[in-house]
Amino acid sequence: MARPDTGVMRTSSLHITLVTETYAPEINGVANTLGRLSDGLRALGHRIEIVRPRQGEDLRQSSDADLMLCRGWPLPGYPGLQWGQSSMHKLLRRWKRQRPDVLYIATEGPLGFSALRAAKRLGIAVVSGFHTNFQQYSNEYGLGMLTRWVGHYLRWFHNRTRLTLVPSASQRDTLQRRGFERLALLARGVDSQLFQPSRRSDSLRAQWGLGPEDTALIHVGRLAAEKNLGLLKRTLHTLQLEHPLQRLKLIVVGDGPQKAVLAQQLPEAIFCGTQRGEALAEHYASGDIFLFPSLSETFGNVVLEALASGLGVVAYDEAAAAQHIRHGHNGALALPGDEEGFMDAASWLLEDSETLRRVRLNARQHASRQGWGAIVEQFESQLRGACAGTARDQQGIRPGSSTLHG
Known part of the structure; x- marks a missing residue:
């Protein structure tokens, strides 16, 4: 024509x-x-x-x-x-x-x-x-x-x-x-065929030093100053104090200018670098709780990817999290900037295994409809x-x- x-x-x-x-x-x-x-x-x-x-x-x-x-x-x-x-x-x-x-x-x-x-x-x-x-x-x-x-x-x-x-x-x-x-x-x-719970890998979790009953706290994203990543350290240490009987490990996926500083602050964390495609989907699905402390997002695609992977997402009540997470149903939210609230939300997910299981199922069901x-x-x-x-x-x-x- x-x-x-x-x-x-x-x-x-x-x-x-x-x-x-x-x-x-x-x-x-x-x-x-x-x-x-x-x-x-x-x-x-x-x-x-x-x-x-x-x-x-x-x-x-x-x-x-x-x-x-x-x-x-x-x-x-x-x-x-x-x-x-x-x-x-x-x-x-x-x-x-x-x-x-x-x-x-x-x-x-x-x-x-x-x-x-x-x-x-x-x-x-x-x-x-x-x-x-x-x-x-x-x-x-x-x-x-x-x-x-x-x-x-x-x-x-x-x-x-x-x-x-x-x-x-x-x-x-x-x-x-x-x-x-x-x-x-x-x-x-979100591509819910790529990001899905079935990609969970016991061998990858074993590389992280985790067994079936242990909990992987995972963060995926660019490691940069605007992402409020200092809250990852404070949240991890708070959860370790409040849940001493649970074995927790922080997994960080991504790269950026703050990686060296963050690795120095969190020597016990595992830094996996940049992951793509099926490898990224496997990393998501092998986690349990997704920590997303950013306050600077216009949306935050990683939130939907984490939900589709069946993770319990902890985030501030804005952007993608505000749009897709109902607190207590398919994730846990805190008021923007309320760090204590953010850590409390993460702690709530660890209080009861059945609660976390239910939240993760609801997360997957919601994200599977967001094509x-x-x-x-x-x-x-x-x-x-x-x-x-x-x-x-x-x-x-x-x-x-x-x-x-x-």
Whole structure:
């Protein structure tokens, strides 16, 4: 089917461009989410173009019709990741030749900013995603003086897109109070065939020094300052004091700039490094209780993965945990920032083996219903809606639309 020059939405497949600083095989929540969404959209017949920085593994890879690699700079606090370079003129040339129907901008750095400018100049619909609390992270990386500026920039950026997608109702409410406009929910899913209790491995637990009756407290995620990982040590020591007859072991899966510090603070813990695919699923399922002390998540994909693996999840009552955990039924929650409450919630799961067994069964049952299929279809609908809205604007139906000068 010939592509129209006006940018009007086609009735069948779309040419969708995803603009992001991070993408698979990198391991983080944004890359995982974008991978699932792009795979799902391709399965529905859409053409997906990826615009991202060139990472270390891309040294021999070149751009093509569905992939544009740009230069980048190291991202502070995230070794191995690149912050995309501004590439507006390159994007203009590329999109004049092959015009996308709609952009989805997942990150708000120089690359995302240049994509927004190019799309505005060409009249291409833009949807953005609020994936990362950069405003909150700036405090953790010694950039507290920039926090207010970052907050203003993020609001300005997202308010110049047709729609901003957020993963949870709590995140939507927070952003609305900060003056963000045109917000919509796009939840996250989990692959419950990959992450499931049947992947539990007695041999892996034996490597950890645990028998069938022992308890593995597990944490999975990036080991970074913004993740509030000091609470892992305090929780472990509290549980050891309150449950002296139980043999507890802390298992930490992941890597990051805080790994060395955390390993020094927790010499008795087992650090498994980065795990992927079935190996990651096996690590989850071989645990018993999942500790998630982070207060900085926009969602927290690992919470759903832990629930699908049949773990008793302990988390703060926000983001994914607030959306998917009912306290005492399929997990245990604490009020955000209440460390005593967090440790009490973990202790409650250890008080009675039947309670933990019931919570873990309920966790699996809930997560098994949180697939990606319906989420991809909702995303497709949101992108089509943005295309239709931009087409109406270009036809002069809704005057007064904002512009972004280049």
